[in-house]
Amino acid sequence: MIEKIKNNLLRIQEEIVPYTVNIIAVTKYYDKDVMLNAYKAGLRHFGESRAVEAVKKIGELPNDVKENSTFHFIGHLQSNKVKLVVNNFDYIHSVDSSKIANLISDEALKLGKKQKVFLQLNNAEEEQKFGFNKQELLNEFKSITDLEGLEVLGLMNIAPLTESKEELAKLFKDVKDFQKELETKFDFKLNDISMGMSNDYDIAVANGATWVRIGRKLFS
DSSP: OHHHHHHHHHHHHHHTTTOOOEEEEEOTTSOHHHHHHHHHTTOOEEEEOOHHHHHHHHHTSOHHHHHTOEEEEOSOOOGGGHHHHHHHOSEEEEEOSHHHHHHHHHHHHHTTOOEEEEEEBOTTOOTTSOSBOHHHHHHHHHHHHTOTTEEEEEEEEOOOOOSOHHHHHHHHHHHHHHHHHHHHHHTOOOOEEEEOOTTTHHHHHHTTOSEEEESHHHHO
16 A cells, blocks of 8 residues: 555656645545555645544554654534634645634634634536635735735636636646735735646646645555
8 A cells, every 4th residue: 555655646747747736645535544655655744624523533653653644624613613723734725705714813823823724616616616706805905904914825726527627727827826816916926726636637737836735646
């Protein structure tokens, strides 16, 4: 398993040359043994989306693995799980409303920390997906970035399931362009974009992603 993960990781890295991005191993469908194998294969960033199960799994990892790993919450965050996630995750990629942003900030301040977050942009405006549309984010960006308990790193995006590389490239480029618009309008530096998964990471990276979230392509 370790060699398979190593080979898959190398293949992914070769596919995205000349770009250098952060690869998050999405382990939400896998147990702690797979996480350990991924760690031994050289991965240090792990993505989870089900708070209770993830915290239990992380808690079962050896101390040295926990201390040398970075944990990313990448799923929809419910209000009643905010405290749990802020207490156990280094990054939250799925801030999809001002309400959640405020709750995260409050919990982070109680811990004396600034929570690293991404603001989820639903630029395809899919009804079944969470996230801000552009106008909502323009309206609420300043109030969110003013929250003392947050360190807003950039935007996060989940692309629609489509076989059209042209459509994906257009959507990902739009995220990058909108990030630049926010930076200019609010004089606020956004260094990162979290977008791209197993079926579209190469297109995402070519259009500005700095973090990609990959599960199946690493472990299958």
